[in-house]
Amino acid sequence: MKFIASCSYGKDSLKTIDVVLNVLKLPLDEIVTVDVMFNNTISAYYPEVEEFRQKADEIIKNRYGFEIKHLRADLTYENRFYQVRGERAKKENRGKIYGFPIVRGAWCNSDLKMSAIEKYKTQLGESFWYIGYATDEKKTERQEKIINCTNLNMYPLVKAGLTEKDCYEWCKKNDLLSPIYESFSRDGCWFCHYQTLNQLRDLRKNHPDKWEVMLRLDRDSPKTFRPDGTTIHDLEARFASEDSQMTLEDFIKIGGEE
Numbered sequence: 001m002k003f004i005a006s007c008s009y010g011k012d013s014l015k016t017i018d019v020v021l022n023v024l025k026l027p028l029d030e031i032v033t034v035d036v037m038f039n040n041t042i043s044a045y046y047p048e049v050e051e052f053r054q055k056a057d058e059i060i061k062n063r064y065g066f067e068i069k070h071l072r073a074d075l076t077y078e079n080r081f082y083q084v085r086g087e088r089a090k091k092e093n094r095g096k097i098y099g100f101p102i103v104r105g106a107w108c109n110s111d112l113k114m115s116a117i118e119k120y121k122t123q124l125g126e127s128f129w130y131i132g133y134a135t136d137e138k139k140t141e142r143q144e145k146i147i148n149c150t151n152l153n154m155y156p157l158v159k160a161g162l163t164e165k166d167c168y169e170w171c172k173k174n175d176l177l178s179p180i181y182e183s184f185s186r187d188g189c190w191f192c193h194y195q196t197l198n199q200l201r202d203l204r205k206n207h208p209d210k211w212e213v214m215l216r217l218d219r220d221s222p223k224t225f226r227p228d229g230t231t232i233h234d235l236e237a238r239f240a241s242e243d244s245q246m247t248l249e250d251f252i253k254i255g256g257e258e
């Protein structure tokens, strides 16, 4: 049996590694993560998050002696986005590419992340996976899992009595706090359809190369980016208009002088 900690680089999963090894002293064979990819060369993570993941790898290697194992799914976002739907698709979708995932039942999480984990679990055979839930998990489904579990070693943070705040403080003190906790950049893919308007504004402003990719995907997708019909081009027009308003306001602020 192999004992595995899966790492998302969030505060809870990083603290879980420490609790397993240093607090509860439980067996650990591997630390595993999934690298979600936009295509074969471009990562799905914001550059600052990607940088943090690499820094955390070094810290974990030096502190605990573990090289994090990076898994990748067989598919990338771009592969699936441009894949033509076959006979099993609904009639109106047959012969069209997938395009942007729909919000409910999105293909991306299962195809780009979970499939890699499932494949690795099958390769491993029998394995025990530690899960980084804290004692104050908000989601009912998670609380139920904790209450119903037969071996609390599966939830090391719960066994050690740690809350999400404890994990946050520990990561901060140990130089392992992801930049996602300090800005509104989310812990997800830069092309994610769940992003808020502010996150998309930030993507356009600070990562114009990626925004260009979004505009290209938008032109090619048979589905709109938002389920309400909003496209990336609609957002481009809105953000550009905000920028020109800003220029006008700045112009007024400086007294309208050229």
Ligand code: SF4
Binding pocket: 036, 044, 106, 108, 109, 112, 113, 187, 188, 189, 191, 192, 193, 194
């Ligand atoms: S972060 Fe968004 S785009 Fe990335 S896998 Fe999750 S739901 Fe899909």
